[in-house]
Amino acid sequence: MTRFVSGRTSATNAEAFERALAVSPGGVNSPVRAFGSVGGTPRFLASGRGPYVTDIEGTQYVDLVGQWGPALLGHAHPDVIAAAHAAVDHGLGFGAVSTGEVDLAELVLDRLTLTAPDGTERRGIEKLRLTSTGTEATMTAIRLARGATGRPLLVKFAGHYHGHSDSLLSEAGSGIATLGIPGSAGITPETAAQTIVIPYNDEAALAEVFARHGDRIAAVITEAAAANMGVVPPKPGFNRLLADTAHAHGALLISDEVMTGFRATAAGWWGLEEREGAPYDADLTTFGKIIGGGLPLAGLGGRAEVLDLLAPLGPVYQAGTLSGNPVAVATGAAMLAGAGPAVYERLMIAARKIADGLSAALAAEGVVHTVAWAGSQFSIFFRETAPQNYAEAQDQESWRYPAFFHGMLDHGVSLPPSVYEAWFVSAAHDDAAIARVLDAARPAARAAASASRS
């Protein structure tokens, strides 16, 4: 009889990585995990609780990756875990409608119904279609925009990342930025030509692209606040300008809130009080990460008249065997239920304390840097001023990051393994965890100061 269980075990991260390299490309299932730009061996994580993760060697780290966003309440929050257990007990999925999907959609819609400063009520979205990944959500949003307008072109911003569908990898952020490549092989020139990439926060470039191609543009897609080239918030009023410009030309605005949604902002209301004064009207908004509570779940929402163009009502096809999975909708609902005002307040306090402490440590060592913010999302740039676009984000002493990263890791703090990624705190980052981060900051800052451009 053939036995498929290998029986191999790994005592160390290095052993595990060696095994992983033998069976999967680059030893990873998503490139951003590979430590490619910082060097060294990825830590194989065995567990997470609150603000901490622990690797297979038993080393504990304060985690500032936060599952790349979903871990808003910290790892293994008891309510989220309980919701998962309860759902699992009823079966892992049915490929049929289940009420948990409706519960989650209602919860998301309710959360996005906001009262404006003048007392009027505004629904951020009217309908929501659930998918399994953010990539599917943005891919579908584009198809929907093309289906709605009958137009071919898409405008995106350099340094923005919207997942890995063909149309969206040109000059993308995240792993594409980390690898320092312009896009991906394997995408036909015809497809690539239908995405026009312009610089972020650039009103003139926006006006020009619409002046030249306005009647052929189906949609502009933007991160509600860019956070995949490091954190680069929109200039005040820029999101509204996007909406107004798109609408003036009969195109749609897709606001990608896969990362920002329920962390830094709520649909269409990016920093509304202090930055915009009023919401901007995105036609489609994509979500992921937090709305799945840590399991594979994402979605796209918008006005009913647009969403109803999706099959089975309309002509735009979209589907998914695992879409609206009952375990994922249960964890997502538990996560959102736990995400009240106190959580956001704690997130902001923790993020500020961490960023201020790190900044002080870097300043003490004379390392040129700045901290950029979008709500509680932040990242550090090794340059004097916060960048406004991808070219500026790339113009930094990024060669200091590997030393800084490993300085932190060696002292028990896990950062995103790329200078181009945002850092994520959770409501579980208490004073003890913050103190550990700040203790690590001093030696890490020293390492960054003595790093040399190789």
Ligand SMILES: Cc1ncc(COP(=O)(O)O)c(C=O)c1O
């Ligand atoms: C803004 C944004 N959109 C889309 C995605 C893609 O989501 P997923 O990785 O779930 O496919 C990401 C992932 O990081 C993201 O940050």
Ligand SMILES: NCC(=O)CCC(=O)O
């Ligand atoms: N900010 C980028 C991501 O969150 C991406 C995660 C992944 O691709 O694994």
